[in-house]
């Protein structure tokens with residue numbers, strides 16, 4: 001028979017009231033990934049477990065296996081309260097956004113050590129007064145990397161042009177940069193259709209991904225500003241540099257907007273794919 005008690009190292013993502021005096025606590029844990037546990041009495045003002053249900057804290061918990069589906073919190077410690085983070089509205093908003101990305105990217109019950117460490121790094125940065133905007137971009141890029149979806153930021157994926165040679169767009173379906181001339185060439189479906197019918201030119205690299213690129217490319221062109229070389233370099237730093245160097249990164253307003261829009265687009269595309277892939281896998285297993 002399994003042990004009745006076990007320990008979890010976790011970040012409290014959020015909680016909600018349950019019954020009269022209890023709370024359901026949503027966790028992202030090192031050992032079991034995302035899960036929900038029951039904290040009895042945590043809804044009372046002086047409930048002993050209340051402090052362990054505080055969102056955006058790092059905790060170490062002892063849980064009792066439930067007879068039903070929910071396990072019950074019995075005791076624990078707050079390991080890092082992230083006090084400065086939880087006293088600042090902008091930091092809270094950015095941390096909550098990261099929590100939403102965890103919800104989207106990590107299936108319940110699936111542990112992910114790299115993502116767990118990343119979330120704690122991002123919360124520490126916010127707690128130490130790193131800029132929330134840059135911390136969120138850092139989190140987005142490294143979350144993509146942990147999922148095996150890091151964008152390629154070295155050169156144009158189509159013609160190989162280096163990043164100092166011009167402006168780029170970030171193509172979600174290709175998984176990296178396209179220079180503007182390659183973008184313009186590949187994003188006119190009517191031209192492409194004519195070319196392939198008449199001469200067959202340009203068909204060699206048109207796999208499944210390229211087929212999607214037509215539509216995605218148009219959406220990109222309409223919504224995403226071009227990324228200047230400096231913006232791409234900053235993104236590389238966010239993706240690869242040691243965490244302690246990130247608070248020193250500074251960029252201007254235009255670059256911030258470029259980066260935010262490009263990454264939002266990229267994430268939308270891939271996290272949707274992640275959830276679709278998961279639904280498909282589930283239906284195949286049933």
Ligand SMILES: [Zn+2]
Nearest residue numbers: 156159179182
């Ligand atoms: Zn190119």
